[in-house]
Amino acid sequence: MNLREKLEISSHSIFSQIIRSYDVIGDIAVIKIPKKIEHKSDEIARAIMQVNQHIKTVLQQIGPVKGELRLRNLKWLAGEKKTETLHKESGCIFKVDLEKCYFSPRLSFERMRVAKQVMPNEIIVNMFAGVGCFSILIAKYAKPRKVYSIDINPEAIRYLEENITLNKVNYVVESIKGDAKEVIMSRLQNLADRVLMPLPEKALEYLNYALFTLKTNGGKIHYYDFIRAEKGKDPIEEVQRRVSERLQDAKVSFRFTFGRIVRTVGPRWYQVVLDIDIYKKDNRAYQYLNN
Ligand SMILES: C[S@@+](CC[C@H](N)C(=O)[O-])C[C@H]1O[C@@H](n2cnc3c(N)ncnc32)[C@H](O)[C@@H]1O
Incomplete structure (x- = not known):
């Protein structure tokens, strides 16, 4: 079952908004949830973890990346309570704390x-x-x-x-x-x-x-x-x-x-x-x- 079927979101535009603003960094998914469906945030987080077995944590990004250090304001939604992960890219491995960097x-x-x-x-x-x-x-x-x-x-x-x-x-x-x-x-x-x-x-x-x-x-x-x-x-x-x-x-x-x-x-x-x-x-x- 894919994420859309799992969430039973009928509005195509709201669903594509979630997909567009959804990053996977190592085993953490960071999502931005449109205001209209904020009441569904826990359900969305659980569905993301069910559809992507390698995701261990789902965090919600509140507002844009901001400040001199370009940090995200993150709220825990599901899975392990952590903000640090290891991300693989082009043969490199990057350890990062998404809240601090x-x-x-x-x-x-x-x-x-x-x-x-x-x-x-x-x-x-x-x-x-x-x-x-x-x-x-x-x-x-x-x-x-x-x-x-x-x-x-x-x-x-x-x-x-x-x-x-x-x-x-x-x-x-x-x-x-x-x-x-x-x-x-x-x-x-x-x-x-x-x-x-x-x-x-x-x-x-x-x-x-x-x-x-x-x-x-x-x-x-x-x-x-x-x-x-x-x-x-x-x-x-x-x-x-x-x-x-x-x-x-x-x-x-x-x-x-x-x-x-x-x-x-x-x-x-x-x-x-x-x-x-x-x-x-x-x-x-x-x-x-x-x-
Ligand atoms: C948009 S991030 C880019 C990070 C990295 N190049 C990447 O692609 O992942 C910008 C970085 O600049 C740093 N920064 C902000 N002001 C700075 C300054 N005046 N001198 C040096 N670094 C600064 C921030 O802490 C942040 O890590």
Whole structure:
């Protein structure tokens, strides 16, 4: 019996809303329940566990991912009372506490897309590393020399360090606790071939610091942003416009090599990634820029 038959939900739109907003991370399912059927939440949770035998816990996400640490507010619904799990993705294993750290299985395609571009011996700075999904996948899949992995959340750093050991990438991935701005300015200037910026809320504000960490002869930035695009406007072009202004102010030469909508976040609201090639930098040009 499938989930829909089990739940006897007749409304197709409500059922598809549950399915769209339902993540499986390791043996934990995280669901968002539409207001209209909140009274059925226990029943939905039990049905999910019956239909998917490997799921041991069902948690309800209350509200959006929020705050500087990008955390979810979770309520236990069924199964074992836990928020920690082990998640397998692309030959890697990630331990994560879903209440204390950010984690999204929906970025797996994006993580592999970036990993496939990495050339041997690259030095990479991941400015917002979380529990290490991008960094560890890159270390396992490609042959970088170093992946400096920064996060401001001490819990994310604790799991990142455990994941580095679990995946045996100790000599390649280095965890650094702190604010990406401060870490870059104090110890990671002019050394990276590639910079990852997987925190859309702060991408534009931190773009100058991505420039600071790139080598003087330039490199590549993977830039993630959120954008609201009016009807008829292309979200990718809108982000390109915003980023171009900032890079022109910084007087660096650059080229957008790729752009795509990673996911739709809400009505006319999108997460977009741009791959940007930065050519020769002149540190004097942007070091006095204000955000
Ligand atoms: C959206 S999560 C991305 C995590 C990870 N890259 C992934 O894909 O799973 C953003 C991460 O940035 C961290 N963060 C927020 N502000 C930061 C800052 N100023 N410096 C460094 N990390 C920060 C958060 O703690 C969070 O783990």
